[in-house]
Amino acid sequence: MPVELNHTIVAARDKRESAEFLAHVLGLEVGAETGPFLPVQTANGVTLDFATVPEEHITMQHYAFLISEAEFDAAFERIRRAGIPFWADPRQERPGEINRNDGGRGLYFLDPSRQAMEIITRPYGSGADPAA
Template sequence: MTVELNHTIVAAHDKKTSARFLADILGLAVSPQYGPFVPVHIPNGVTLDYMDVSGPIPPQHYAFLVSEDDFDTIFARIRDAGLTYWADPFHHHVDEINTNDGGRGTYFDDPNGHNLEILTRPYGSGSQG
């Protein structure tokens, strides 16, 4: 059996701004609007479909596995944008990255309060640091 995540809907107060934020940070393109959605295609075939909603948005977590070189590039964009970043998902270790599983990772928020993460090693793939 083959099961793959194809897409997910990401709630936003401004779908175009939110999609552009993610695309710019990750170095990706925003695709043309499709129905009520503004898609950002991730290179592994998953699409994040941004959709406008009114009212409070419960924060979600989106983690992106990246290469070491891409981490450097994306992390530079995070810092250049003046974003606060943390070494942990609970936002206790500000302006730090982690070295979990022998890789590197950091967390930052998008304009809607979603907790975004970039990491270079999947959880459980190596030693804790």
């Protein structure tokens, strides 16, 4: 069997708030609560299991989602309508912009627990970087 990522745990101040936030932005569903976890599953079967933990135990992690151009348009519209701050870069030096890395589009935003989220339409290294 080839190695596949099955799930990861996402630390949150409030698992429901964070799971519903990400599901809304990405156009996904929040699954049924399983023990201490609230899952959001992606199309390739990877589950993000949100867990409520004390805020002092939350360390920022980065989660990147590869989506289609149409899904990007829809997610970007939901981000803008909700007034969610976004950046073209992970250091948050280009606010209110998107990037065009590898000939696609991408942006970064934070979830309610300040986890770093990213949406991209092309995998890194898949095409020419227009900034190069």
